[in-house]
Amino acid sequence: MKIETVRGGLCAVKGVRAYGTKEGHNGLALIEGKGQAVGMYTASKIKAAPVLFTKRQLEGSGGQIQAIIANSGCANSFTGEQGTRNAEKMAELAATSLGTNEEEIEVASTGPIGKQLDMELIERQLGDVVTELTAEAAGSTTAAKAILTTDTFYKERAIRIDTGDEERVVIGGIAKGSGMIYPHLATATATMLSFIYTDARLSEEILRASFEDDVANSFNMVVVDGDMSTNDLVLLVSTGQGGAISEGDFKEGLNLVCKELAKLIARDGEGATKFIEARVKGAASVADAKEAAKSIVRSPLVKSAIFGERPDYMCGRIIAAIGSCATVSDVDPGRISIGLKGEDKDKDKVSAVKNGEFMDLSGVARELMRDKEIFIEVDLGLGESEATAWGCDLSYDYVKINSG
Amino acid sequence: MKIETVRGGLCAVKGVRAYGTKEGHNGLALIEGKGQAVGMYTASKIKAAPVLFTKRQLEGSGGQIQAIIANSGCANSFTGEQGTRNAEKMAELAATSLGTNEEEIEVASTGPIGKQLDMELIERQLGDVVTELTAEAAGSTTAAKAILTTDTFYKERAIRIDTGDEERVVIGGIAKGSGMIYPHLATATATMLSFIYTDARLSEEILRASFEDDVANSFNMVVVDGDMSTNDLVLLVSTGQGGAISEGDFKEGLNLVCKELAKLIARDGEGATKFIEARVKGAASVADAKEAAKSIVRSPLVKSAIFGERPDYMCGRIIAAIGSCATVSDVDPGRISIGLKGEDKDKDKVSAVKNGEFMDLSGVARELMRDKEIFIEVDLGLGESEATAWGCDLSYDYVKINSG
Numbered sequence: 032m033k034i035e036t037v038r039g040g041l042c043a044v045k046g047v048r049a050y051g052t053k054e055g056h057n058g059l060a061l062i063e064g065k066g067q068a069v070g071m072y073t074a075s076k077i078k079a080a081p082v083l084f085t086k087r088q089l090e091g092s093g094g095q096i097q098a099i100i101a102n103s104g105c106a107n108s109f110t111g112e113q114g115t116r117n118a119e120k121m122a123e124l125a126a127t128s129l130g131t132n133e134e135e136i137e138v139a140s141t142g143p144i145g146k147q148l149d150m151e152l153i154e155r156q157l158g159d160v161v162t163e164l165t166a167e168a169a170g171s172t173t174a175a176k177a178i179l180t181t182d183t184f185y186k187e188r189a190i191r192i193d194t195g196d197e198e199r200v201v202i203g204g205i206a207k208g209s210g211m212i213y214p215h216l217a218t219a220t221a222t223m224l225s226f227i228y229t230d231a232r233l234s235e236e237i238l239r240a241s242f243e244d245d246v247a248n249s250f251n252m253v254v255v256d257g258d259m260s261t262n263d264l265v266l267l268v269s270t271g272q273g274g275a276i277s278e279g280d281f282k283e284g285l286n287l288v289c290k291e292l293a294k295l296i297a298r299d300g301e302g303a304t305k306f307i308e309a310r311v312k313g314a315a316s317v318a319d320a321k322e323a324a325k326s327i328v329r330s331p332l333v334k335s336a337i338f339g340e341r342p343d344y345m346c347g348r349i350i351a352a353i354g355s356c357a358t359v360s361d362v363d364p365g366r367i368s369i370g371l372k373g374e375d376k377d378k379d380k381v382s383a384v385k386n387g388e389f390m391d392l393s394g395v396a397r398e399l400m401r402d403k404e405i406f407i408e409v410d411l412g413l414g415e416s417e418a419t420a421w422g423c424d425l426s427y428d429y430v431k432i433n434s435g
Numbered sequence: 436m437k438i439e440t441v442r443g444g445l446c447a448v449k450g451v452r453a454y455g456t457k458e459g460h461n462g463l464a465l466i467e468g469k470g471q472a473v474g475m476y477t478a479s480k481i482k483a484a485p486v487l488f489t490k491r492q493l494e495g496s497g498g499q500i501q502a503i504i505a506n507s508g509c510a511n512s513f514t515g516e517q518g519t520r521n522a523e524k525m526a527e528l529a530a531t532s533l534g535t536n537e538e539e540i541e542v543a544s545t546g547p548i549g550k551q552l553d554m555e556l557i558e559r560q561l562g563d564v565v566t567e568l569t570a571e572a573a574g575s576t577t578a579a580k581a582i583l584t585t586d587t588f589y590k591e592r593a594i595r596i597d598t599g600d601e602e603r604v605v606i607g608g609i610a611k612g613s614g615m616i617y618p619h620l621a622t623a624t625a626t627m628l629s630f631i632y633t634d635a636r637l638s639e640e641i642l643r644a645s646f647e648d649d650v651a652n653s654f655n656m657v658v659v660d661g662d663m664s665t666n667d668l669v670l671l672v673s674t675g676q677g678g679a680i681s682e683g684d685f686k687e688g689l690n691l692v693c694k695e696l697a698k699l700i701a702r703d704g705e706g707a708t709k710f711i712e713a714r715v716k717g718a719a720s721v722a723d724a725k726e727a728a729k730s731i732v733r734s735p736l737v738k739s740a741i742f743g744e745r746p747d748y749m750c751g752r753i754i755a756a757i758g759s760c761a762t763v764s765d766v767d768p769g770r771i772s773i774g775l776k777g778e779d780k781d782k783d784k785v786s787a788v789k790n791g792e793f794m795d796l797s798g799v800a801r802e803l804m805r806d807k808e809i810f811i812e813v814d815l816g817l818g819e820s821e822a823t824a825w826g827c828d829l830s831y832d833y834v835k836i837n838s839g
Contacts, residue, residue, distance in 0.1 A: 076766045077758030109754045109768055111791050144751030145793040211736055211755060256735045257661065258752065259759035331660045331735065331829075332615055332837055339838025347548030348662065350513045351615060354481030355663035362480045364513055387515050389549040425735075427831045433736055434743025 032280045033193040034287065040171030040187035043203040045230040046270035049170035050163040051177025052156050056142065057104035057149070058177035059156035063129060063164055064228055066270040068096040068137070069239045071246050073263035074215040079108030081138040082264055084118040092135050094235055096268055099226055100125040101139040102153060103178050103207070106222060108144045108261040117148045124154055128161040139264045141180055141207065141222040175205035178224055181432055182209040186295040192284045198274030200231040202284050206292040210301035210433060212255030215263075222260040223250060225292055230273025231281055241282045242267045249289035252321065252420040255300035256429070257329045297328075297421035302428030305337055306404045311353075312417035313366075313410040319359045320411075320418035326352040327407065328422030338424040340400035342371065342392040346383050349409065363387075366412030373402030380408060436684045437597040438691065444575030444591035447607040449634040450674035453574035454567040455581025456560050460546065461508035461553070462581035463560035467533060467568055468632055470674040472500040472541070473643045475650050477667035478619040483512030485542040486668055488522040496539050498639055500672055503630055504529040505543040506557060507582050507611070510626060512548040512665040521552045528558055532565040543668045545584055545611065545626035579609035582628055585836055586613040590699040596688045602678030604635040606688050610696040614705035614837060615662045619655060626664040627654060629696055634677025635685055645686045646671045653693035656725065656824040659704035660833070661733045701732075701825035706832030709741055710808045715757075716821035717770075717814040723763045724815075724822035730756040731811065732826030742828035744804035746775065746796040750787050753813065767791075770816030777806030784812060 037043050041062060051060035070089050072082050089096070100121050107114050118138045126133035140148070160177075164170065175185035189203035204227030211222055233241075242265075250265060267285070276284075298306045309327040314320035327333055330352040336345035346369055353362060365387035370380030381396050383389070390396070399405075441447050445466060455464035474493050476486050493500070504525050511518050522542045530537035544552070564581075568574065579589035593607030608631030615626055637645075650669060671689070680688075702710045713731040718724035731737055734756040740749035750773055757766060769791035774784030785800050787793070794800070803809075 073758075074761075075755065075758035076760060076763060077754055077768050106751075109751070109771075109791065109793070111769060143748065144754050145747070145788070211752075215759075258734050258736045258755060261755050261758050330662050331833070332662045335834050335837030338834060341838065343549070344547065344837070347510075347513070348615075350481055350548050351479065351662060351665050354477075354479035354665050355619075356480060357478075359480060364481050365515060367513075384549070387513065389513070425834055427834050429735070430739050430742065430829055430831050430834060433739030433748070434745065 032195065034190050034284055037189045037191045039168040039203060040175060040189050040205055041203045041228050042166050042168055042171040043189035044201045044228040044270060045272035047228050048164040048166045049174040050160045050165060051174035052159050053177050057152055058102060059153060059160055060101045060174035060177035061125060061160045061164065062099040062174055062226055064268055064270050065097055066268045067235050067238060068094050068266055068268040069235065069242050071265045073260055075259050075261045077109065077261050079106050079140060079262040080110055080114035080118040081107050081140045082262060085137040085139065085264060088134065088137055095135050096137060097131045097135040098125055098129055099137045099139065099266065101178050101224060103141050103180050105140060105142040105146055105148050106144050106262045107140040107148050110147055113147055117150055120150060121153060124157055128157055137266060139224050141178060141224055141262050144261060171205060178207045180209065181301050182207055182299050184299055186292055188288050188291045190284055190288060192276060192280060194274060194276050194280055198276065200229065200273050200276045202227065202229040202288045204288050204292055206296060208296040209299050210255055211258045211260045212253055212296060212300065215251060215259055222262040223296060225250065225265045227267045227288060228270060230270050231276045232271045233269055233281060237278050238267060238269055241285050245286045245289045249293040252325065253293045253297050254325055254329045254420060254422045294421050297423055300423035301432045302426040303423030304426050305424040307337060307422045307424065308419060309407045310417060310419045311409045311411065313412045313414060314416040315360045315414040317416045317418055320416045322356045322359050323353050324418045324420035326356050328420045331425050334425035337405055338426045342383060342396040342400050346389060346392065362411055368410040370408040371396060371399055372406040373399040374404045436599065438594050438688060441593045441595045443572040443607060444579060444593050444609055445607045445632050446570050446572055446575040447593035448605045448632040448674060449676035451632050452568040452570045453578040454564045454569060455578035456563050457581050461556055462506060463557060463564055464505045464578035464581035465529060465564045465568065466503040466578055466630055468672055468674050469501055470672045471639050471642060472498050472670055472672040473639065473646050475669045477664055479663050479665045481513065481665050483510050483544060483666040484514055484518035484522040485511055485544045486666060489541040489543065489668060492538065492541055499539050500541060501535045501539040502529055502533055503541045503543065503670065505582050505628060507545050507584050509544060509546040509550055509552050510548050510666050511544040511552050514551055517551055521554055524554060525557060528561055532561055541670060543628050545582060545628055545666050548665060575609060582611045584613065585705050586611055586703050588703055590696055592692050592695045594688055594692060596680065596684060598678060598680050598684055602680065604633060604677050604680045606631065606633040606692045608692050608696055610700060612700040613703050614659055615664045619663055626666040627700060629654065629669045631671045631692060632674060634674045635680045636675045637673055637685060641682050642671060642673055645689050649690045649693045653697040656729065657697045657701050658729055658733045658824060658826045698825050701827055704827035705836045706830040707827030708830050709828040711741060711826045711828065712823060713811045714821060714823045715813045715815065717816045717818060718820040719764045719818040721820045721822055724820045726760045726763055727757050728822045728824035730760050732824045735829050738829035741809055742830045746787060746800040746804050750793060750796065766815055772814040774812040775800060775803055776810040777803040778808045
């Protein structure tokens with residue numbers, strides 16, 4: 032199997048057209064592509080109207096999908112019956128303008144909580160977008176831009192998998208997310224939005240199994256601020272117009288796309304000046320490794336120390352973060368080691384903590400913290416399991432963005 | 436029963452002498468008071484040497500205590516065997532200088548994690564402090580100041596309870612805490628430190644039961660940043676030199692002191708410009724109410740919105756915070772109401788959200804957010820249980836303090 036990056040995002044996938052528009056904070060994206068969809072939804076106890084609507088739609092249609100309509104600028108969350116009606120209305124408008132079945136339209140929203148959608152604006156923007164739908168790369172790019180909120184760049188990724196038998200499979204996706212990022216996506220139900228399409232010919236079962244596993248190790252491992260959104264929604268759609276592929280190969284490709292999109296969200300975290308990757312290995316279980324890795328990138332103190340380029344404070348706070356994990360089996364401080372890397376991944380790790388003892392953190396470790404990417408590897412020295420989480424530092428700009 | 440505030444802090448309690456000193460970041464406090472102690476310790480999986488030492492000491496002595504020695508400037512956490520020896524050495528030095536039994540000396544530390552104590556400095560500071568030990572108010576105040584780290588003011592409180600039969604009971608305490616505040620104190624095991632003394636004649640059982648219950652509703656309900664410390668330690672000591680008191684009256688008095696000290700920690704949160712009290716009522720259980728209240732004051736987004744005096748963003752993010760509670764029973768968005776108050780508690784609450792609907796948040800609600808104290812009352816509309824948590828906003832200064 033050979034994997035190569037291709038351009039075009041969503042539109043690199045056979046059978047997908049898209050377009051998006053934005054006016055100030057208000058964006059609208061339309062993605063058209065007939066296929067089989069599986070969805071994962073925020074685990075929040077308060078789910079936004081479009082999340083509940085899309086979940087219901089996919090259950091009703093057995094996962095059959097024609098298009099996705101997504102807006103930014105209003106989350107349509109905590110909006111009562113009016114909110115439900117507006118989500119339905121969005122699907123109805125999209126179905127009418129595409130001349131298709133409204134039962135197979137999915138809806139997503141992102142923006143402030145507690146206010147109603149401006150349906151006139153959405154209807155007008157939809158009119159503009161429908162006429163521009165295209166299978167060219169611009170379709171994916173404009174859609175990716177339309178769903179941004181506090182994001183500073185659009186997030187798009189596509190790969191082509193050469194399975195060897197002249198079969199080609201493309202997986203392409205877009206995502207948005209910058210603040211209120213602590214997704215916990217579950218099959219039963221950010222704002223993180225991501226729409227991933229593939230032309231692979233695969234059954235719904237394989238799509239679902241691959242997706243659940245990949246999301247658990249990609250989107251669910253991103254933390255910007257530890258605030259879970261009522262609107263997180265990720266959809267994977269297969270148009271089935273491309274080649275055949277084994278479950279294993281597809282999973283590997285999907286995993287790559289999901290992780291890249293997840294990392295882009297971490298890189299674009301609100302106010303971020305540095306990207307953080309925290310890998311925890313030597314854990315007694317994968318669940319332990321995941322909790323520990325997420326606790327590190329969630330900690331405001333670890334994040335502030337990284338913003339301030341202080342490896343000494345950072346390491347002490349990593350220790351505290353690991354200690355605070357409620358469900359992690361007992362840890363042994365004397366077995367904990369921490370290695371650090373900056374942007375140059377070919378360099379050897381700097382040993383910051385070795386078997387429970389702090390090393391000299393004034394020289395090369397301090398130097399390394401100036402980089403824009405900080406890789407933290409924690410070895411708990413207890414077992415064979417590992418996990419990786421991604422996040423960003425906590426800067427003045429995070430406070431500025433969220434207080435204004 | 437009559438309760439009045441008295442001056443003197445710890446030293447208002449019969450049988451207690453104290454003193455403290457500070458040089459730069461390094462402080463040392465000594466509190467002498469023979470009695471019966473009960474302790475609560477951080478739930479962190481990585482407990483600092485003094486926490487483990489003090490727990491062991493109290494188990495060994497059956498709670499009999501002579502004195503507490505506490506330092507700031509170094510947490511003696513993640514310091515291996517050397518750290519354990521240094522904690523023991525602190526107790527030994529204190530016992531020698533007081534001419535007492537080293538098995539009945541407790542030790543506490545706060546400061547950066549991962550570095551060893553400067554034992555020469557501690558020995559020298561102890562020498563200075565021992566000669567100054569006093570039962571005057573200055574003893575408590577200097578001790579309270581000595582244990583501060585990033586705190587901006589010292590925290591001290593004392594009350595006298597008149598039980599009616601010419602019996603008088605005093606409860607006095609000091610506390611410190613400003614950052615890394617998300618205490619989860621458990622009997623089995625910030626840095627938040629608090630030492631509370633009383634001269635009440637009470638059994639260890641009553642002391643313990645009262646303390647566990649009060650800590651659960653006071654110190655454990657304070658959130659500055661959501662980072663749990665390896666060093667949190669709270670001790671309650673009864674010298675037994677005062678009057679008799681019923682369990683109920685004592686609990687009421689102790690509750691008052693614990694809550695006041697907890698609120699002082701929230702008020703002095705790192706970088707805080709506003710104090711936040713979040714009361715959640717109408718919950719299906721107290722556990723639900725507690726989780727929801729803490730999730731509100733923990734949310735970086737809620738905190739940033741309060742710093743920015745934005746009631747609209749704040750309410751949306753409160754909804755998201757409530758939704759994100761993992762263990763809360765299902766909530767019904769349509770039943771949620773949010774009321775707001777500023778500093779003037781006699782004023783009526785401003786209705787910000789009413790049965791799931793956002794009210795106009797541009798006028799009086801916006802006005803109120805300029806106050807230095809913000810009271811949030813959330814009614815989940817589901818049951819009869821309630822809980823209150825305390826915290827502070829997230830300001831540029833939090834980032835500054837923790838990145839420098």
